[in-house]
Amino acid sequence: MAVREQDTGGWPAATDGGRVLLSPPDIGPLEESYLLNALRSGWVAPVGPDLDAFEREVAARVGREHAVALASGTAGLHLALVALGTLPGDVVVVPTLTFVATANAAVYAGAEPVFVDCTPETGNLDPDLLDRTLDELRRAGRRVAAVLPVDMFGSCADYARILPLCAAAGVPVVEDAAEALGAVRNGRAAGSFGRAAVLSFNGNKIITTSGGGMLVSDDADLVARCRYLATQARQPVVHYEHTDTGYNYRLSNLLAALGRAQLRRLDGMLARRRAHRERYAKLFAATPGVRLLADHDSGANCWLTSIVVDPEHAGWRAADLARHLAVRNIETRPVWKPMHLQPVFSGAHAVLSGAAERLFADGLTLPSGSGMTEHQADRVAAAIADFLDRR
Numbered sequence: 001m002a003v004r005e006q007d008t009g010g011w012p013a014a015t016d017g018g019r020v021l022l023s024p025p026d027i028g029p030l031e032e033s034y035l036l037n038a039l040r041s042g043w044v045a046p047v048g049p050d051l052d053a054f055e056r057e058v059a060a061r062v063g064r065e066h067a068v069a070l071a072s073g074t075a076g077l078h079l080a081l082v083a084l085g086t087l088p089g090d091v092v093v094v095p096t097l098t099f100v101a102t103a104n105a106a107v108y109a110g111a112e113p114v115f116v117d118c119t120p121e122t123g124n125l126d127p128d129l130l131d132r133t134l135d136e137l138r139r140a141g142r143r144v145a146a147v148l149p150v151d152m153f154g155s156c157a158d159y160a161r162i163l164p165l166c167a168a169a170g171v172p173v174v175e176d177a178a179e180a181l182g183a184v185r186n187g188r189a190a191g192s193f194g195r196a197a198v199l200s201f202n203g204n205k206i207i208t209t210s211g212g213g214m215l216v217s218d219d220a221d222l223v224a225r226c227r228y229l230a231t232q233a234r235q236p237v238v239h240y241e242h243t244d245t246g247y248n249y250r251l252s253n254l255l256a257a258l259g260r261a262q263l264r265r266l267d268g269m270l271a272r273r274r275a276h277r278e279r280y281a282k283l284f285a286a287t288p289g290v291r292l293l294a295d296h297d298s299g300a301n302c303w304l305t306s307i308v309v310d311p312e313h314a315g316w317r318a319a320d321l322a323r324h325l326a327v328r329n330i331e332t333r334p335v336w337k338p339m340h341l342q343p344v345f346s347g348a349h350a351v352l353s354g355a356a357e358r359l360f361a362d363g364l365t366l367p368s369g370s371g372m373t374e375h376q377a378d379r380v381a382a383a384i385a386d387f388l389d390r391r
């Protein structure tokens with residue numbers, strides 16, 4: 001199939017009635033051709049050449065030596081904790097401002113998640129609070145199996161501070177880079193920090209395999225262990241021999257083919273997300289009390305652009321703009337509801353400054369998808385301008 005323009009998706013996202021969505025899949029003829037080729041090659045599942053190639057290509061892109069493609073990012077976080085030897089009763093340190101998957105991985109591994117607050121500017125793990133938390137846990141005699149910093153909305157956490165702190169405490173770091181493919185910080189790619197990193201290819205992420213993830217690391221043994229655990233811990237004999245409890249966590253060859261097409265378009269998709277962010281920055285530049293979350297992070301992949309509204313200075317709340325856009329068929333969302341406020345984690349230990357709760361109250365995430373058309377972006381901009389004019 002001839003594909004003229006490699007950099008465009010081209011097909012509209014599935015939407016209900018012209019609704020502008022936050023971050024829908026961005027799919028087009030290149031994906032179709034890769035998927036069809038994989039299907040016609042007979043390599044449908046479980047493994048195959050596209051799976052091997054996808055692992056190599058993603059590892060190369062993020063500067064890691066080894067990778068294992070998985071059914072989800074959540075599976076990757078869980079496997080990383082298991083492979084690092086997490087035991088029941090251990091602690092896993094998790095930012096309170098994240099998607100629930102980060103915390104769930106700790107629970108799946110039998111560990112207790114301990115939540116740490118974020119820096120207000122970025123929403124990323126606060127290194128000072130992390131330092132304090134590790135110190136407290138050490139004094140309490142708790143074993144910390146891992147720290148899972150999250151690259152919030154595609155802006156890398158402060159690894160220049162986090163990695164030495166964790167090294168001094170003897171605690172491995174697993175980078176939750178689920179949102180961050182394509183981001184860089186201090187010349188290093190998201191996915192290259194810590195003992196291992198985990199990427200997500202869920203439908204709303206920067207690239208998608210419709211559902212999928214990958215664990216990347218320079219540690220060949222760790223990745224081999226994860227690959228083994230992800231395939232039901234099968235011993236290399238024909239009669240299905242098992243000495244460990246494994247999981248069914250691999251990505252299929254078909255979905256890897258979809259991922260390879262997406263990866264070829266990654267730079268173009270990043271450029272479009274960045275353009276959305278720049279447009280929002282201009283729209284709100286003259287509005288008092290409004291800033292962009294993780295402003296000035298030129299290395300962010302701009303997965304989602306969020307504004308933070310100080311109601312005292314702005315004279316309105318993030319929720320007011322959300323309502324204005326909702327009736328105009330434009331999707332927005334608050335930033336993540338912090339884990340320590342989630343009923344499922346009530347009673348969990350949390351080390352807090354109030355920053356995550358303020359971002360939850362005052363943040364608003366705006367449509368940021370790489371497949372958003374010019375017309376849709378204009379509609380969003382006009383609706384926001386209309387809202388600001390009325391204030």
Ligand SMILES: *Cc1c(COP(=O)(O)O)cnc(C)c1O
Nearest residue numbers: 072073074099101178200202213
């Ligand atoms: C999406 C996401 C995950 C989970 O990835 P899945 O592929 O959906 O399982 C984990 N952590 C964060 C921060 C995410 O945004």
